[in-house]
Amino acid sequence: MTKTTSLTSLAQAGEFGLIERIKRQAQQGDSVVLGIGDDCSATHVAEGKVLLTSKDLLIEEVHFRRCWTDMYSLGRKSAAVNLSDIAAMGGTPHHLYLGVGLPADLSLAEVDNFSRGFLDEVDQAGASLCGGDTCRSSDKLIISVTVQGSVSATQMLSRKTAQEGEALFVSGTLGDSALALALLLRGENPSDFLCQRHHRPTPRLALGQALAQQGIATSMIDISDGLLSDLGHILKQSALGAHIDQQQIPLSSDTRQHLHDHPADEDLILQGGEDYELLFSAPSCCSDAIDALGHRLNLPLTRIGTLLAAEQGLTLVQLNGQEQRVEARGFNHFRS
Ligand SMILES: Nc1ncnc2c1ncn2[C@@H]1O[C@H](COP(=O)(O)OP(=O)(O)OP(=O)(O)O)[C@@H](O)[C@H]1O
Ligand SMILES: Cc1ncc(C[n+]2csc(CCOP(=O)(O)O)c2C)c(N)n1
Numbered sequence: 542m543t544k545t546t547s548l549t550s551l552a553q554a555g556e557f558g559l560i561e562r563i564k565r566q567a568q569q570g571d572s573v574v575l576g577i578g579d580d581c582s583a584t585h586v587a588e589g590k591v592l593l594t595s596k597d598l599l600i601e602e603v604h605f606r607r608c609w610t611d612m613y614s615l616g617r618k619s620a621a622v623n624l625s626d627i628a629a630m631g632g633t634p635h636h637l638y639l640g641v642g643l644p645a646d647l648s649l650a651e652v653d654n655f656s657r658g659f660l661d662e663v664d665q666a667g668a669s670l671c672g673g674d675t676c677r678s679s680d681k682l683i684i685s686v687t688v689q690g691s692v693s694a695t696q697m698l699s700r701k702t703a704q705e706g707e708a709l710f711v712s713g714t715l716g717d718s719a720l721a722l723a724l725l726l727r728g729e730n731p732s733d734f735l736c737q738r739h740h741r742p743t744p745r746l747a748l749g750q751a752l753a754q755q756g757i758a759t760s761m762i763d764i765s766d767g768l769l770s771d772l773g774h775i776l777k778q779s780a781l782g783a784h785i786d787q788q789q790i791p792l793s794s795d796t797r798q799h800l801h802d803h804p805a806d807e808d809l810i811l812q813g814g815e816d817y818e819l820l821f822s823a824p825s826c827c828s829d830a831i832d833a834l835g836h837r838l839n840l841p842l843t844r845i846g847t848l849l850a851a852e853q854g855l856t857l858v859q860l861n862g863q864e865q866r867v868e869a870r871g872f873n874h875f876r877s
């Protein structure tokens with residue numbers, strides 16, 4: 542057996558050495574019958590719940606640049622963006638599967654930092670890494686994560702159950718991540734706050750679960766491709782229109798200051814992606830419960846608009862007070 546302490550390269554560790562290193566760091570929750578190490582994992586599904594499963598890829602130069610992020614943050618983000626999809630259904634995450642295609646120029650220390658970040662995010666969510674796949678990639682770092690969670694079937698929140706007349710809310714602030722990315726692409730240095738928002742998104746798990754369990758929200762989605770695009774999915778699947786008030790969209794002070802100086806960047810708020818905040822609909826009578834929940838979680842929950850009949854389409858009251866019909870546009874892998 543190879544001694545692991547003095548290893549520095551992927552070649553020295555080898556495929557199975559790498560898997561062993563990840564396995565040693567991974568904790569297993571009670572629902573895991575068989576974790577890393579066999580042909581499949583085996584896990585229990587809680588009785589009376591439905592299984593939620595989602596997958597997200599992160600590809601170098603498409604989702605991240607290695608020169609912009611440290612590997613620990615990339616590991617955390619790879620888990621977080623997947624956990625965010627479980628949050629969007631009102632669910633509790635349980636099991637994750639990590640596929641990696643590793644270019645030969647990565648050092649073992651970088652891979653260790655990546656897995657440490659991934660596992661810290663998984664642990665924080667109370668979930669377990671149960672398996673994955675490891676292979677060499679010819680050039681780019683490729684990350685493919687599958688997450689499983691559960692939710693009571695009667696409490697699950699989907700995109701297709703919003704109702705006309707209900708209010709639309711978002712958590713947190715919008716546009717910070719897209720602004721950080723825009724600045725990085727322009728060769729500028731985003732503030733530490735903006736960098737955190739881009740490289741270390743927070744999956745809103747406690748919020749998603751509370752909205753589902755308390756029966757407050759009627760539909761929900763996490764904002765990965767931008768507010769208008771992701772709202773567009775709720776509108777399409779619920780056969781509705783909506784009215785958004787741009788003045789109400791919650792901004793961080795860094796983003797507000799930037800827009801004051803660079804108003805041309807306003808579209809980043811509406812169409813920039815990777816906020817990983819939750820967008821949800823709720824009857825207007827739930828406003829007090831939503832306020833109380835926001836206070837309890839120490840997270841702003843802001844009403845930004847109203848759901849209308851489908852014929853009314855998607856309209857935006859702009860900052861100048863003018864109402865304009867808008868497209869449900871945002872990040873699109875084959876268009877932007
Ligand atoms: N190649 C594919 N094969 C089968 N289903 C897919 C494929 N790509 C996406 N889907 C499905 O299409 C739906 C929308 O996928 P999408 O990736 O846009 O999810 P999202 O949650 O809106 O965004 P994000 O990827 O940022 O999490 C999901 O149900 C997803 O499982
Ligand atoms: C280098 C670099 N270029 C562009 C972006 C922007 N970006 C990539 S994927 C995505 C949406 C969510 O992804 P998905 O829909 O695949 O889940 C966004 C906004 C980035 N983060 N890094």
Ligand SMILES: [Mg+2]
Nearest residue numbers: 626629763765
């Ligand atoms: Mg999603």
